[in-house]
Amino acid sequence: MARNPTELPKDEQPTGPSREDEILMREIDEAVRQDDAAQFFKKYGAALGGAFAVLLVAMFGYWYWDSNREAELERQSEAIISALDSVDANDFAGASEKVAGLVEDGSPGARTVARFLQAGAALEQGETARAVELYAAVVADTDAPQPLRDLALIREVSANFDDREPADIIVKLEPLAVPGNEFFGSAGELVAIAHLEAGNRDRAGALFAEIAKDEDMPETLRSRARQMAGLLGVDAIEDVEQLLEEEGGLPGEGALPVALPQ
Known part of the structure; x- marks a missing residue:
């Protein structure tokens, strides 16, 4: 017949913690963990929350900027394609008008192409001085790709070659x-x-x-x-x-x- 551990002689008492002690230790450990977590969030919660909010704003901002940028590039491309269609139809005035906005607020590439289109349209309409002015603007635009600036310089010179020294x-x-x-x-x-x-x-x-x-x-x-x-x-x-x-x-x-x- 098994005896109650409390009735055993001292030298036969169990050496490990009792079940009650284990439960108590777990409760204490859990309380400590909860307290540590509470202290941690109390100390760093505001900073972490702010950082997370900044991250969300940055992610949303990038997505918004990227979406708008793609939409703007698409709009600029459509304007250039439409202008080229007008050139094919010999509507040079219409082509020049369609890309006028790109000269003011287009990307460097779109702005350069728009000026080339406008200069070509000006030459077709006999407006040599206007064409030379537009080619010179491309040459002076440091944001324009260098090969296009070089090409614009050649076009600028050739447009009024006979009038130059x-x-x-x-x-x-x-x-x-x-x-x-x-x-x-x-x-x-x-x-x-x-x-x-x-x-x-x-x-x-x-x-x-x-x-x-x-x-x-x-x-x-x-x-x-x-x-x-x-x-x-x-x-x-x-x-x-x-x-x-x-x-x-x-x-x-x-x-x-x-x-x-x-």
Whole structure:
């Protein structure tokens, strides 16, 4: 028959805590935990709540900004596409009007495209001064992509080329008129013509020859530059047989030889 633990001799008493002690210890531990949690939230609850609120505001703000940004970019794209449709319909005044708002408050890219469209429309309507002004605005816009600024500079100069001093043209475009530059062909031809008008025949001929020898240039431009170089006494032909082949094939038997620039 089992005896009550309290009736056991002292040396046979259980050494571990009793069930009542375990329950009491758990209650004390839980109370301590609750007290620690209460103290923690009492001390840091306001700061944590504020941080969480800031996080929510930031997340909502980013979502709102991103949504508005996408909507605004979509609106700008639609305006440009609509303007291009007007250009296709030869409605240049309408095209210019459709992108007018982008010049004022569009993104740098949209603003630049809008100015190009307006400048092109102005040229089609015979408003050269207005076109030059718009191209110059693109050149001066430091937020515009650099390649578009360079292209605008070429368009600005070419729009009223005959009214400019050759020295002014050379100063403006010579930095672009170097082999390897993406606008070497367009800028180089304009600079070569300016040198020719200024009486610098040697420099003009050398530049035409450089363009003619550049295989990355369009063939129409190379052919034109080759002819100009030949007229100026500069040999721009590196491979005669290749040139003959490109311009209609090697002369057959009995055919007259092709006259080449000397």
